[in-house]
Amino acid sequence: MLAKRIIPCLDIKDGRTVKGVNFVNLRDAGDPVELGAKYSLAGADELVFLDITATNERRKTLSDLARDIARHLNIPFTIGGGIKHIDDVDVLLNAGADKVSINSAAVRRPELIDELAYAFGNQFVVVAVDAKNVDGEWFVHLNGGRVKTEHKLFDWAKEAQERGAGEILFTSMDHDGTKAGFANEALAQMSDLLSIPIIASGGAGNKEHFADVFTTGKADAGLAASIFHFGEVGIKELKDYLAEQQIPVRPV
Amino acid sequence: MIAVIDYNAGNIRSVLYALERIGVEHVLTSDHDVIRAADKVIFPGVGAAESTMKHLNETGLTELIRSLKQPVFGICVGMQLLCSHSEEGDVPCIGVFPERVKRFRPVNGDKVPHMGWNNVKLSANNNWVSKEVDNDFCYYVHSYYVETGADTVATTEYCGVEYAAMLQKDNFYAAQFHPEKSAAVGEQIIRDFLAVDN
Numbered sequence: 001m002l003a004k005r006i007i008p009c010l011d012i013k014d015g016r017t018v019k020g021v022n023f024v025n026l027r028d029a030g031d032p033v034e035l036g037a038k039y040s041l042a043g044a045d046e047l048v049f050l051d052i053t054a055t056n057e058r059r060k061t062l063s064d065l066a067r068d069i070a071r072h073l074n075i076p077f078t079i080g081g082g083i084k085h086i087d088d089v090d091v092l093l094n095a096g097a098d099k100v101s102i103n104s105a106a107v108r109r110p111e112l113i114d115e116l117a118y119a120f121g122n123q124f125v126v127v128a129v130d131a132k133n134v135d136g137e138w139f140v141h142l143n144g145g146r147v148k149t150e151h152k153l154f155d156w157a158k159e160a161q162e163r164g165a166g167e168i169l170f171t172s173m174d175h176d177g178t179k180a181g182f183a184n185e186a187l188a189q190m191s192d193l194l195s196i197p198i199i200a201s202g203g204a205g206n207k208e209h210f211a212d213v214f215t216t217g218k219a220d221a222g223l224a225a226s227i228f229h230f231g232e233v234g235i236k237e238l239k240d241y242l243a244e245q246q247i248p249v250r251p252v
Numbered sequence: 253m254i255a256v257i258d259y260n261a262g263n264i265r266s267v268l269y270a271l272e273r274i275g276v277e278h279v280l281t282s283d284h285d286v287i288r289a290a291d292k293v294i295f296p297g298v299g300a301a302e303s304t305m306k307h308l309n310e311t312g313l314t315e316l317i318r319s320l321k322q323p324v325f326g327i328c329v330g331m332q333l334l335c336s337h338s339e340e341g342d343v344p345c346i347g348v349f350p351e352r353v354k355r356f357r358p359v360n361g362d363k364v365p366h367m368g369w370n371n372v373k374l375s376a377n378n379n380w381v382s383k384e385v386d387n388d389f390c391y392y393v394h395s396y397y398v399e400t401g402a403d404t405v406a407t408t409e410y411c412g413v414e415y416a417a418m419l420q421k422d423n424f425y426a427a428q429f430h431p432e433k434s435a436a437v438g439e440q441i442i443r444d445f446l447a448v449d450n
Contacts, residue, residue, distance in 0.1 A: 002362075002410060003369040003389060040435065045369055071269050076391055076433045096265035098393075098433065121298060123365050123393045166365060197363045220363060250369040250389040 003250040004214045004242070005045040005221035006235060007199060008228040010035060012051045012081070015061065017229070030229075033068045039228070040075045042235040043252030047073070048101065048169070048199075048223060051081030052144075058082055063095045070096025078126050078169075086115050093120060101169060103128040104142045107149060107156070110163060117164025126199070127165040129157060131186075132173045138186055145173040153186070154193055161194050168194065169223065171201040179205025179227065184217035191218035199223050207233060207241040214247050254278040254446070255290035257317070259307055261297040261329065270432035270442060284316050291450060292322055296432075297329035301353065301396070302341025304333060314346055323423050325445045331419060331426035332396060340396050348424045351401040356411040365395045366410045372417050372429065372437075378405040380420065381444050388437045390417075390429035398428065 010017045010032050017032050036047050049069065051062050058081070066079050079092055080101030089100050106112050106127055116125045130145055131138045131153040138153035157168050170190060172183035182203045191198050197220035200213045204224035213219045227233045236252040243249055256267055258280045271278040271294075278294075279286065287293055295317065297304065308314045317324065317334075326334045333345050338353035345353070356364045369389040374381055392408070397415040400407060406418035408428075419426040425445055431438035 001371065002366065005368050070266055071272070074270065074273065074433065074435050074439060076393075076430075093263065094265065096263075096269060098263065098266065121300065122395075123298070123367065167367065191361075195358055195363055196365070197367050218361075220368065 001248045003045065003248050004219075005199075006043075006210070006238060006249070007046045007048055007221050007223040008039045008044050008235075009048040009050065009201065009223050009225045011225065012049055012065065013053050015065070018052070032065060033072055035229070036069055036073050036077070039235065040073050043239060043250070044075065044235055045250055046075060046221070047077040049077060049079045050101065051079070053081070059088055059091060063091045066092050066095035066097040080126070080128060084112075086112075086119060089116055089120065089124075093124065099124050099126050099166070101126040101128045103130065106160065107140060107142060107151060110159065113160055113163035113165055117166075122164050122166040125165050126167045126169050127160040128169040128171065129153065129160070130171045130173055133186075141173055145176075154190060157190055158193060161196050165196060167197045167199060169199040169201060172203060175203030176201070178203055181205065181209045182213040182217055182219070182222070184212055187213065187217035187219050197221065204233075207238050210238060211242060211245045211247060214242070253290050254292050254294060255287045256280045256294045256296060257287060257313065258282040259297075259304070259311070259313060261299045261304060263298045264296050266430070266432045267294060267296040267327065270439065274439065274442060274446070276446060282311065282313070284312065287316060288320070290322060292446065293320055293324045295324060295326045295330040295334070297327065297333065298393075299329055300340060301329065301332060301338040301345065302343045304329065305343050305345060308333070308346070317346055318348060321423060322450055323425060323445065323448050326424070326426035327432070328394060328428060328430055331428055332398060334419070334424060334426055335398055338396065349398075349401070349403050349419050349421055349426070351398050351403065351416065351419065353396050353398055355396050356413075359412040362411045364411070365393055366397075367393050370408050370410065370429075373407050375405050375407065378418070378420070380425070380448050381406070381418070382440050385437055385440055390427075390431065390434040390438055390441075392429045394428060
């Protein structure tokens with residue numbers, strides 16, 4: 001039976017792992033490759049690396065990082081952060097990345113999704129969507145949640161699927177950093193609407209939140225950062241708990 | 253020497269890194285003589301069947317692969333291309349295995365692609381994969397699957413169908429999942445392939 005995936009997310013700035021609380025205050029949580037290897041051994045099903053460095057050197061830094069990760073890890077990983085062009089993606093895939101995540105660039109120029117899906121296959125393309133609930137309606141936001149767009153979340157997710165996204169990584173900016181649980185209602189609605197897998201992000205605080213996101217939220221994968229980085233929830237402990245709740249997981 | 257066939261498919265790099273981690277000598281090549289002379293051949297792949305078959309036909313790799321006598325390991329699309337026909341682009345494939353490749357029809361809210369970790373159930377006739385692998389999880393990413401048949405040596409289930417997770421016939425071995433991305437279990441399967449008799 002297909003297992004629900006547990007995905008630690010590593011935010012990278014200047015080659016180091018950091019985690020923003022509500023995307024603002026950054027805390028250093030170590031070397032990305034070492035941390036990734038640690039998670040792989042601990043039983044993580046997949047890893048996401050998001051580069052939040054804003055420099056011209058980014059493309060090279062990111063491909064070097066992808067190569068290092070691919071060399072040392074034997075589980076799949078997604079890499080993203082500031083990807084704008086098909087050339088950025090080509091470099092990352094040649095370095096050994098399994099999937100790339102695109103976000104703002106896809107909102108600004110949706111054809112990028114079609115181009116990447118055509119060139120590399122749907123399974124390579126993860127469309128990341130950050131959204132906030134504004135007066136009862138979910139809107140896509142850019143730049144770490146600072147810029148509101150006119151895109152409605154569900155319409156945009158559906159469009160991304162139709163253009164060739166292989167997965168949607170949905171972060172609720174309202175839940176991110178709160179540790180009060182995932183945006184289960186919106187996630188379930190998205191899951192019913194789409195036929196591609198959905199990675200839930202934002203709000204994980206404890207084991208029960210993951211059980212909720214896989215049942216009520218109908219998510220295919222649950223992503224979190226700080227609770228893993230700072231040892232608040234262990235991957236094995238989490239998977240043991242989910243198995244007890246009859247949720248299919250790959251045992252550690 | 254292990255030859256990994258280079259044919260412009262995506263994500264070949266991860267197979268090379270897996271061989272590097274295991275510490276076995278290998279080369280990425282499309283040179284027919286090098287492939288023919290290798291102890292073992294790995295035929296990886298991520299990509300669309302139609303365009304890939306076109307490339308293999310044009311470069312003579314279809315004929316070459318079919319004629320190989322040493323152990324050959326097809327992975328993911330590599331496995332599907334070793335079958336007789338793919339529904340993806342309605343295209344004839346290499347034809348080592350008579351099985352056919354079909355597209356998943358989603359049922360009960362199952363998502364396509366089949367993406368993530370799922371079981372590998374070894375069949376009774378599987379005589380080369382370590383027994384401890386049985387029922388463990390491997391990493392799959394695919395929208396098309398191979399029907400079970402006489403060459404099926406492991407199965408898994410998705411979208412309400414039980415299909416071939418692994419095939420074997422004569423010197424040809426194949427896995428639908430990605431052993432190079434399947435943690436310790438996957439590494440064991442690669443080692444098992446590297447240990448089969450030539």
